[in-house]
Amino acid sequence: MSDQKCGVLILDAIDQLRKRKARPDLDRICHMLERRHGLKGAAVNDELQRLVNEGTVVKVDYKG
Numbered sequence: 332m333s334d335q336k337c338g339v340l341i342l343d344a345i346d347q348l349r350k351r352k353a354r355p356d357l358d359r360i361c362h363m364l365e366r367r368h369g370l371k372g373a374a375v376n377d378e379l380q381r382l383v384n385e386g387t388v389v390k391v392d393y394k395g
Contacts, residue, residue: 334378334381337370337374337375337378338378338381338382338387340364340368340370341360341364341375341378341379341382341388342382342387342388344360344363344364344367345360345388347363348360348363354393356393357375357376357379360375360379361375361376
């Protein structure tokens with residue numbers, strides 16, 4: 332899958348999780364994309380890291 336399409340899917344998954352009032356952490360994003368689109372966790376993690384490095388996605392650490 333192309334990087335652009337994977338990036339769009341990740342952003343959509345983050346939006347869906349936020350609509351549910353759930354924290355869009357790596358596990359939830361990976362699980363959602365694996366169920367809906369068959370993407371593996373390693374590919375999602377790599378693409379998400381690229382989005383963070385570009386500044387498209389902001390990584391936030393939660394206490395707890």
